Amino acid sequence: MPVIDARPLLAISPVIPVLTIKDVAVAVPLARALAAGGLSVLEVTLRTPQALEAIAAMRAGVPDAIVGAGTITRPDDISRALAAGSQFLVSPGTPPELATALAAAGVPVLPGCATVSEAMALAGRGFTCLKFFPAEPSGGVAFLKSLGGPLPGLAFCPTGGIDAAKAPAYLALANVGAVGGSWVVPEEAIAAGDFGRIEALARAASALRA
Numbered sequence: 001m002p003v004i005d006a007r008p009l010l011a012i013s014p015v016i017p018v019l020t021i022k023d024v025a026v027a028v029p030l031a032r033a034l035a036a037g038g039l040s041v042l043e044v045t046l047r048t049p050q051a052l053e054a055i056a057a058m059r060a061g062v063p064d065a066i067v068g069a070g071t072i073t074r075p076d077d078i079s080r081a082l083a084a085g086s087q088f089l090v091s092p093g094t095p096p097e098l099a100t101a102l103a104a105a106g107v108p109v110l111p112g113c114a115t116v117s118e119a120m121a122l123a124g125r126g127f128t129c130l131k132f133f134p135a136e137p138s139g140g141v142a143f144l145k146s147l148g149g150p151l152p153g154l155a156f157c158p159t160g161g162i163d164a165a166k167a168p169a170y171l172a173l174a175n176v177g178a179v180g181g182s183w184v185v186p187e188e189a190i191a192a193g194d195f196g197r198i199e200a201l202a203r204a205a206s207a208l209r210a
C-alpha cells in the first residue's frame, strides 16, 4: 500500500489543534467549537485512556471535523486508532518499524522527525509530508528554512512550543503546510467549559493564513 500524503489536510486550515482529552464528555463540544472557529482538522493525542473514545465520539457527533490520532508511538497504536475512527495518524518520532507500519496504514500520515537525517530517511521511504517535532527546541523556523534548499520536496507540520505569536513565521515558509499546537485549547478553558473562548481562539488561529 503506498504512503498517503497528508498535504491536503494541511491545506484545510493553518493550525491543527493538538488535543489531550481527559473527559470524554468534552470531546464533542470541544470539536464543535474548534470547527465553528474554522479549525476542522483535529489531532487527539493517545496520551490519555479516554483518547480513543473521544475520537469515536467526535466522529459520531461532529461530521464537519476531520479527526486524527496523535502520539502514535508503536505499530499497535495504529490499529487501535483506526478502529476508533481516526482519519489520519501523527507520530512524534518515527523508528523504522513504526515507519513501515505507518506507510501501510491506509490513511494520511504525518510521521515525526527532528533532524535532517530523520527527514531524509522518511523521504527515502516515500513520506514527503512530515511532522517536525519538537519544533521550537529543535531549531524552529531557522531550521525548517534551511531544509528548503537541500530537501525542496518535503512539506512539514511543525509542532511543539508554537503559539499564536510564533505561528506566522512558520506559516510564511514555503515548506510549511500548517502548524500544530495546543494553544487554542487551554486546559483551564476546557475545565471551565468555556467553549466560547476556544471558538474565539480557533477563529483567530484560522485567520493566521490569509
Ligand SMILES: O=C(O)C(=O)C[C@H](O)[C@H](O)COP(=O)(O)O
Pocket: 018, 045, 046, 047, 070, 071, 072, 090, 091, 092, 133, 159, 160, 161, 162, 180, 181, 182, 183
Ligand atoms: O503527543 C504527541 O504526539 C506530541 O507529539 C506532542 C504534541 O504535538 C505537542 O505536545 C504539542 O505541542 P504544544 O503545542 O507545545 O503543546
